[in-house]
Amino acid sequence: MNSIILRTEIQERISEIGAADILVGIPSFNNARTIGHVVKAVQAGFVKYFPDKKCVLVNSDGGSTDGTMEVVQDTAVDDSSSIFFYHRKGPIFKISTPYHGIPGKGSAFRTIFQIAEALNVKACAVVDSDLRSITPEWIELLIKPVIHDEFDYVAPLYHRHKYDGTITNSIVYPLTRALYGKRVRQPIGGDFGFSGRLARYYLTKDVWGTDVAKYGIDIWMTTVAVANGFKVCQAFLGAKIHDPKDPGADLSAMLYQVVSSAFGLMDLYSEMWKAVTNSEPVPTFGFQYAVGLEPVAVNVERMIERFSLGVRELMDIWKEVLPGEVVEYLRGIGEKPIDSFHLSDGVWVEIVYSFARAFHTQMITKEHLLKSLTPLYIGRTASFVKETWESGASEVEEKIEGLCRTFEEKKSFIVEKWDT
Template identity: 45%
Template sequence: MRYKVALRNETRHRLRTKIKKADIVVGIPCFYDEDTIGYVIQQAAEGLAKHFPKYKKVILVSDGGSLDDTREIVIAAPVPKGVEKMAFIYRGLPGKGTAFRSIFEASKILGAKAILTLDSDLRSITPLWIKLMAQPVLSGKYDYVTPYYLRHKYDGTISNNITYPLIRALYGLRIRQPMGGDFALSGDLTKAYLIEDVWMGDVARFGIDSWMTTEAINKGYRICQVALGTKIHNPKEPSLKLGPMFREVVGTLFSLMEKYEYNWMQVKGSKPTKIYDHYKTTEPEALLVDVEGMIGQLQHHYSDCHDIWREIMPEDNFRAVRELAHTKGIKNFKFSLDLWARIVYDFAIAYHEKELPEKEILDLFTPLYFAKTGSFAQETLKMSSKEAERVVEAQAKAFEKEKPYLIERWEEV
């Protein structure tokens, strides 16, 4: 069912009669997070009380209908005097984006000046995060604050290999964690998000972060990054389970290329985005990956997909993919940076052409993404997460280098 708002009537009534007003809202989307949500609330509440004693502040937990003790833990979690909290179940399409929508709606009702969003499974958050994230917005200097932290080299592979380099090459801003989950936003920006008619598709799910970042860039909102150290959370191991998330994120990015075609066609190169503060980083917890299984996705699907891949890709790119599909041994498998950039652009163009259903294009793209991720994991096997950042940066530069290829092919459609 399509809902005009994500907040239920009872929740809106509670906000208007119990909370009434807030300067700072910390919003936490959650779903089955009983093991971690209490800690996130504790750290956020302490940060609000310590660093913003004169502001009216509230923590809002938007739950997707958890059947464990997530909401009970939220209700029972102690918070310092002067910090309010509230939990509710949103309505609409189940997903992170709908949870964000409900938080933004609540923030509008409360007249919030700064809205922070936090992942519900954070284990590295400290009270200082709240200060660092909120200050740029409360100062009036920025509308959108993205996190700048060190993640495990195999955590965030969609961002590393697609979202970060693609947004950078298209729109010309280097925003390292465009889908980091932990953001600070101005009230004006969240109101602008709410009027967009996007809440019945991928943006309602995992497409939300990339959509928010892309919209903020293209609508001219003031953006900065804030250093938060190392992100430790319950990472999503880049296995086959990430397939649906990949399709939602990439579908959102490709759709936005249609919307902002005029803008990105004018952009050449990229420029840094201001990073505030310095936070010491440590090597994140180890994350194991199935390199052989991911690379094997290309080889497994080649026989079924190669005819259509050949239609989507120019001959040179297809021939390189065919060679990869027939490579023996994972140590010999190397998905080059330039080839990957061109293939991402090939699928963006296929999405633009609309000769195949969008879902089919994304399904055809998925095995190639897994193969690229496996290649990245193999290449960085002996590197620290900080050292692996050099490979991520090299990939981003390859996207910029190959952008004329994208423009040339796009204009032929």
């Protein structure tokens, strides 16, 4: 083990452990309140589903000041004999370490990949530290397809509230599906399983000084796996319920990081995605069932106001990026009353593809370009909420499926314009 980003004591700990079969990583930053449950679920998953495997739990922390790392070290499954039929043959190893590099989830993952490589693990998984719905079965579902079926990448599949994951539903899922031809429903789900081989491959890429080091890591992992021909599947994990965050606070930065990573990958893999003409489902593991989800409060009126403000103030920027007819359409709906507000699938697809092309041709500074997308995204989300206000989960899923088909049908729009 000779890594410049791992501390000496961690390198010594790795030397003590030697090698391992399974590694589960938990990135964290001030998650003392919730990480204990996640650690327990992971440990229980190791005990219950992998009793004869050498397992390591790694907490990669961003400098928490609330005792997150101490919680990880002190947490253990309370009374395993009353829960499990089998006892483990060996101990579960724990490593809790601060990560180096740009503060963000991607940097935390990089440390996890480094440790996985050093321990020469066969299968890895990463799970968020603010999950409230994680169970030991998640570990089985994320790891087993790698160990038993030789998959390299296991994306999560959740039941989420219809207004949960709107960047995923309106941009990332339809775009990656249309581009790369694999129907990975939650490409930025946050909880993934992957092989040791893929972890080593990730480490060969020099992306740790970019937005991949932050929120961009999820889409990067998924795209790299799909575009490079690794065996990909998805596993149904049930409901995804996590600690409530302040959702409006950094939407613009979050959107920028995710979308700039997705568009940056379009640059990198342009020859690959231009040749893809349709999409196919990926194998799905796990027993799918309906789950009750907490209602989500949405202020549609305020969202439409934000969109209209963008139409009034940012049109000069949008005019440089969008086709003339889309500009006119946006002007039209910006002036309409809230009740009749609607941003169609077709126009939204052209907006996303036009921004991707502008990102590629560097028409405008990338940060300005993508941050000016925020009001359009908010408008699209408001339109989606209005259209699906009375809809059930399956109707909403059908609506998203319709959007995906539009992305695929209009793919020639971006293919033809990409190099012009």
